[in-house]
Structure formats: structure tokens, C-alpha cells
Amino acid sequence: MKENSQRDAVVWRMLIGRVGVARLAAVVAALLFWEVAARYRVDPQFLSPPSRIVLAMPSLFETPGVPAALWTAFWEFGVAFVIAVAIGLPVGLAIGLSRLSRQSFMPIVLLLYGMPQIVILPLLVLWLGIGPLSKITFGASHGVFPISIAVVAGVQNIQPILMVAAQSMGARRWQIFRWVIFPHMIPSFFAGMRLGMAGVLLGVLLAELYVSAAGIGYFTLMFTQSFDPSRLLGLIAVLAVMAIALNVALRRAELHFARWRTD
Amino acid sequence: MSAPRKQHEKLLSRGLQFSFLLGLLLVWYLATARWGVSRILLPAPATVWRELDDVLRSGEFLPHLRVTLIELASAFAIACTFGLGSGYLISRTRYAMAVFEPLLASIYSVPMILLLPLYVLFFGLGSGSKIALGATVSFFPIVLSTIAGFGSVERIFVTSARSMGASNAQMFRYVLLPAALPVVVTGLRMGFTIALLAILGSETIASFAGLGHKIAQLAEAMETARMFAYIAFAVAIVAILNIITTALERRVKLQ
Numbered sequence: 202m203k204e205n206s207q208r209d210a211v212v213w214r215m216l217i218g219r220v221g222v223a224r225l226a227a228v229v230a231a232l233l234f235w236e237v238a239a240r241y242r243v244d245p246q247f248l249s250p251p252s253r254i255v256l257a258m259p260s261l262f263e264t265p266g267v268p269a270a271l272w273t274a275f276w277e278f279g280v281a282f283v284i285a286v287a288i289g290l291p292v293g294l295a296i297g298l299s300r301l302s303r304q305s306f307m308p309i310v311l312l313l314y315g316m317p318q319i320v321i322l323p324l325l326v327l328w329l330g331i332g333p334l335s336k337i338t339f340g341a342s343h344g345v346f347p348i349s350i351a352v353v354a355g356v357q358n359i360q361p362i363l364m365v366a367a368q369s370m371g372a373r374r375w376q377i378f379r380w381v382i383f384p385h386m387i388p389s390f391f392a393g394m395r396l397g398m399a400g401v402l403l404g405v406l407l408a409e410l411y412v413s414a415a416g417i418g419y420f421t422l423m424f425t426q427s428f429d430p431s432r433l434l435g436l437i438a439v440l441a442v443m444a445i446a447l448n449v450a451l452r453r454a455e456l457h458f459a460r461w462r463t464d
Numbered sequence: 465m466s467a468p469r470k471q472h473e474k475l476l477s478r479g480l481q482f483s484f485l486l487g488l489l490l491v492w493y494l495a496t497a498r499w500g501v502s503r504i505l506l507p508a509p510a511t512v513w514r515e516l517d518d519v520l521r522s523g524e525f526l527p528h529l530r531v532t533l534i535e536l537a538s539a540f541a542i543a544c545t546f547g548l549g550s551g552y553l554i555s556r557t558r559y560a561m562a563v564f565e566p567l568l569a570s571i572y573s574v575p576m577i578l579l580l581p582l583y584v585l586f587f588g589l590g591s592g593s594k595i596a597l598g599a600t601v602s603f604f605p606i607v608l609s610t611i612a613g614f615g616s617v618e619r620i621f622v623t624s625a626r627s628m629g630a631s632n633a634q635m636f637r638y639v640l641l642p643a644a645l646p647v648v649v650t651g652l653r654m655g656f657t658i659a660l661l662a663i664l665g666s667e668t669i670a671s672f673a674g675l676g677h678k679i680a681q682l683a684e685a686m687e688t689a690r691m692f693a694y695i696a697f698a699v700a701i702v703a704i705l706n707i708i709t710t711a712l713e714r715r716v717k718l719q
Contacts, residue, residue, distance in 0.1 A: 220562040227563060247586055305477035309484060315706060319665040319676065320698045323683030324691065328505055403575050410580060411669045411680075418669075421581035433581055441574045448573050 246428040254438065257431035261439075264432065270416045271439060273333065274409055278447075281337045282401045285344030289397060290390070292345070293352025298382075307353060314346035318404070322411055331415065336408040343404030344397035351393020355386035391455035398451055402444055507689035516693035525697055531673040532663060532701075535591050539598025539659045547603045547655065548648070551610025561615050565608070572604040580666050594666045594674070601662040602655035609651020613644030646717045653713045660702060675701070 232251050239250035249257070262268055296306045322339060329335035359382060367377050409417040417436070424433035489509065495501045496508040507515075519525055554560045579600060583593040617640055625639045667676025675698045682691035 220559070223559075223563045224567055227567065301473060301477055301480075304473065305480035306484070309481060315703070316699055317661055317664055317702045319661060319668055320679055320695045322665075322668055323680045324688075324695065327683050327686070327688070399573070399575070403577060406575055406577050407665055407669070410577065413670075422670075425581050425585045428585070430582075430585060433585065437578045437582060440578050444574050444578075445570070 245430075247430055249431040249434055253431050254434045257435050261432045261435040264420070267420055267436070270420055271436075274336075274405060274417050274440075275443065277333050277336045277409075278340060278402060278405045280333075281340030281405055282344060282398060284337065284341040285348055285397050285401055286394065288341070289345045289348030289393070290352055293349035293393075294356065296349065297353035297356035303353065303357070310346065310349060310353075314350065318343060319407060322408060326408070326412060331412045336405050336412070336416075339408040340401040340404035343400035347396035347400055348390075348393045351389045351396065352386060355389030355393075356382060358389070359385045387458050388455070391451070391458060395448070395451050395455065398447060402447065406440070504686055504688055507692055511689045512692040512696070515689045516696055519690070519693050519697060525675075525678075525694070528673065528675045528678045529701065531591065532667065532675045535594045535598060535663050535667075535674065536656075536660055538591075539595045539663060540602060540656055542595070542599040543602035543606055543655055543659060544652070546599075547606030547651075548610050551607040552614055554607075555611045555614035558615075561611060565611055565615075568604060568607055568611075572608065576601045576604075576662065577665060580669060583666075584670055589670055589672055591673075594663050594671065597666050598659040598663045602659035605651045605654040605658065606648075607651075609647050609654070610644070613647030613651070614640060616647075617643040649713050649716045653709045656709050657706060660705060664698065664702075 236250040236252060239245070239248045239253075292310075296302050296310065318339070325339055326335045329338060363381050363385075364377065367381050372380070406417075410421060412418050413422045417440070420436060421433060424430075424436065492506070493509055496503070496506055503511075554564050576597065580593065580597055583596045587593040587596055621639050621643065622635070625635055630639065663674070664676040667674035668680045669676075671677045675694065679691055679694050679698065682688075682694060
């Protein structure tokens with residue numbers, strides 16, 4: 202008997218000792234607390250337990266228009282991200298590669314980046330309508346700044362000796378770019394892309410929520426007004442999972458492309 | 465590089481900055497005066513200036529500004545209480561740090577604006593949902609930087625203070641706090657800034673009052689000139705608050 206309890210204690214300590222297990226336990230405990238609180242204490246018009254949210258998932262996807270709205274938000278995000286990279290990278294290079302343009306335009310970029318972009322959202326919707334165009338523009342404008350700032354930082358951090366060495370070995374301009382600047386830029390470029398992606402996602406979601414006539418904003422409003430927390434939380438969970446998946450994917454890509462570095 | 469050339473380059477870049485901004489203003493002016501862009505979509509610079517003057521003189525902005533600032537102050541106070549408190553507790557053991565820090569960091573990577581519809585359901589369209597969202601967004605940088613600040617105090621400082629007989633209070637006051645403060649203060653500044661953005665955003669999306677609400681309302685009424693004036697005003701407020709918080713941060717760090 203005594204031996205048994207001792208062994209239990211050891212097993213118990215081993216389980217708790219594993220940080221991953223403890224983390225999982227914390228998440229499970231939070232979910233359990235939520236489940237119990239939502240089931241027995243909170244008005245079901247306002248909060249659903251996790252089990253009911255999962256059960257409501259099929260009905261969420263059967264709600265006419267919800268899959269289409271999610272899909273629209275997803276491709277708006279994709280297009281906005283591509284645009285943000287397509288603008289942010291050349292702008293970053295143009296600013297970063299010469300000292301003069303860095304000195305002149307970097308303060309302007311930082312100034313613009315420091316501005317609260319949310320205040321121009323109503324203006325953008327007024328200009329571009331409530332369709333995908335305003336959402337893509339708002340998303341892209343959130344992503345351009347972190348990407349170009351990271352590219353400037355990446356280009357700036359190249360040690361001058363590498364440039365001089367390449368030059369003295371007779372490298373041409375594009376060769377220097379391809380073999381010196383580009384590989385050195387990759388890590389900060391990816392870091393910028395991750396920040397930019399978070400920005401684009403935020404911009405698209407802000408615009409989607411602002412425009413309540415259609416899309417995700419319409420459904421969140423509808424589920425809120427009809428006191429349907431199961432489907433509301435389901436929709437939020439789907440979007441959150443999307444955000445986490447995108448983040449993880451880009452982090453993988455970042456590790457993959459930065460692996461030539463040993464330092 | 466020689467000094468005069470540096471001087472020359474600096475002048476040149478100031479000139480470039482100035483002409484870039486002037487060019488923007490010129491394009492704006494030409495678009496309204498010459499190229500026939502609709503007045504409703506893009507009001508003339510002079511009209512916006514008059515509206516801004518009117519907004520500032522009449523004091524019409526005051527109630528909206530007050531709502532936004534009160535929401536910001538409440539949200540930040542809540543975030544500080546919970547962020548500093550739980551961050552400090554987590555930082556006390558290595559184990560708790562290893563368990564909770566990655567958890568909090570990964571939650572932080574989810575766009576928190578997604579919670580807005582939920583908070584509107586819980587707290588209604590008034591200030592409550594804005595304060596809740598602002599507090600949630602601002603909690604994460606504060607708790608993460610508190611963990612980082614208090615968790616990374618050099619062991620040798622702690623050990624030597626102990627061996628010299630420091631009490632717990634002395635340890636906190638003279639060892640932990642000074643070592644952690646620079647990191648914590650950066651987190652506080654970041655939390656403040658994003659709380660402000662979250663509050664402006666949620667006011668724009670769904671609310672009764674506040675600066676963000678006023679801008680959205682003017683957009684719906686197509687009063688574009690006045691909306692531009694309010695946008696400029698909101699940008700100025702955010703800039704002023706940023707300057708103040710950055711200055712405070714620098715001051716604390718220098719000590």
C-alpha cells in the first residue's frame with residue numbers, strides 16, 4: 202500500500218515535472234472552468250460552454266453565407282498580403298540601399314507607421330465601397346509598413362566588409378544583390394513578413410467587422426443580436442485558428458530559409 | 465566621411481523630406497481644384513483646415529475625447545493590475561515561467577479584435593465593451609514584459625543581496641525592481657499604445673460615443689470635410705500621447 206502511494210507520488214511528480222504536460226493541464230483546466238461556469242452559472246444567452254460550441258460547428262457552417270464569408274475573408278487576406286509584400290519589399294530596398302534615401306524617407310515611413318490607421322477606415326469604405334476592395338486596401342496598408350521597415354533594417358545590417366570584398370572580387374551590382382544583400386536580408390525580411398501578416402490579418406478583420414452589411418461583420422452582428430453565443434464563438438474560433446495556422450506556417454518558412462546561418 | 469559632406473547630405477535629405485510632403489499637399493490641392501475629384505470624396509485642403517479650426521474653437525470634440533480617454537484610462541488600469549500582478553507571480557519560479565510564458569505568447573499572436581463581437585454581446589455597445597477589449601489587448605504585452613523583466617534578473621545579484629542579508633522588501637526595492645523596470649516600462653508603453661488603438665477601433669466598429677464613433681458617424685453622413693478634420697484631430701491626439709509615453713519611458717530607463 203505504502204509502496205503504491207510512493208510510486209504514485211513519483212509518477213505524479215514526473216507528469217507535473219514535464220512542462221508541456223503542465224501547460225496542457227492549464228489549458229484543460231481553463232476549458233473545464235469555462236464549461237462548468239457556462240453550463241451552470243452564466244446566462245446561456247451570453248456564453249456557451251466549449252462543448253456546445255463544438256457541437257454547434259456544423260450548424261455554423263450550414264448557416265447560409267457563412268462558408269462564403271469565411272472564404273472571402275481568407276482570399277482578401279491572401280491578396281492583401283501579396284500586395285503588401287509586393288509594395289513593401291521594393292519600397293524597403295529603395296529606401297534601404299542608399300544612405301541618402303534612408304536618411305530622407307525612413308523618418309517619413311516611421312511617421313506614417315506610427316499613425317493610427319483605424320481612423321481612416323470609414324474614409325476608405327466611403328471611397329472604395331463595402332466590397333473586397335476596401336478590405337484588401339486596408340489590410341495591405343497595415344502590412345506594407347512593417348515589411349518595408351524590416352527590409353530596410355536587413356539591408357542596413359550587412360557588414361560593409363562583405364560588400365567591399367564582393368566589389369573587389371569584381372562582382373556586378375546585381376551579383377552583389379543576389380549573393381550578398383539578398384541572403385543577408387532573408388531573416389529580417391521574414392520577421393517583417395510575420396509582422397506584416399499579423400498587420401494584414403488585423404486590417405482585413407477590422408474592415409470585415411466594420412462593414413456590417415455583408416461578410417463576417419454581418420454574421421457577428423447577426424449572432425450577437427439574436428443572442429446566439431454558440432455560433433458567434435464558433436465563428437471567432439474558426440478565425441482564430443486561421444490566424445494561428447498562418448502564423449505557424451510563416452514561422453516554419455522563416456526557419457527553413459534562415460537555416461544557412463550558423464550564428 | 466568628411467564633416468562638410470555629412471552636413472551637405474543632411475541638408476539634402478531635409479530638403480527631400482520637405483518637398484515630398486509639399487508634393488503630397490500639392491497633389492491633394494490639384495486633385496480638388498483642377499482634376500475635378502468629387503468634393504464629397506475628397507474635400508479641399510482649405511475646407512478641411514476651416515473645419516478643423518471650427519472643431520477646435522467650438523470645443524465640439526470635448527465630449528468625444530473625454531469618452532475615449534476615460535475608456536483608455538480604465539482599460540489601461542485594468543491591464544496594469546492584472547498584467548503586472550500575474551506577470552510578477554509567474555516570474556517567481558522558473559517552472560511557472562516555462563509553463564505559462566509560451567502559452568501567453570501564443571495567445572498574443574491571435575488578433576484580439578476578434579473578441580469585440582463577444583464583448584459587445586457581454587457588455588453592450590457602450591463603454592464597457594471598449595474597456596474590455598482595450599484591457600485584453602493591453603494585458604498581453606504588459607504581462608509578457610513583466611515576466612521577461614522580473615524573470616531575467618541576474619542570479620548573482622539576487623544571491624549576493626541575500627548573502628548580505630537583504631530582507632524580501634529590500635530585495636524587491638533595491639534589486640528586482642531596478643533590474644526589471646526598463647523591460648517592464650517598455651511593455652507598459654506598448655500596452656498603452658495598443659489599448660488606445662483597440663479602443664479607437666472598437667469605437668469605429670460599434671459604439672455610441674468617442675472619437676472613433678464620431679469619425680464613423682461623419683462618414684455615414686458623408687460630411688467628409690469634417691471627418692477629415694476629426695481624423696487629423698485623432699491622429700494628433702494619438703501622436704501627443706505617444707510622445708508623452710515615450711518620454712516617460714525614456715526617463716524611467718535613464719534612472
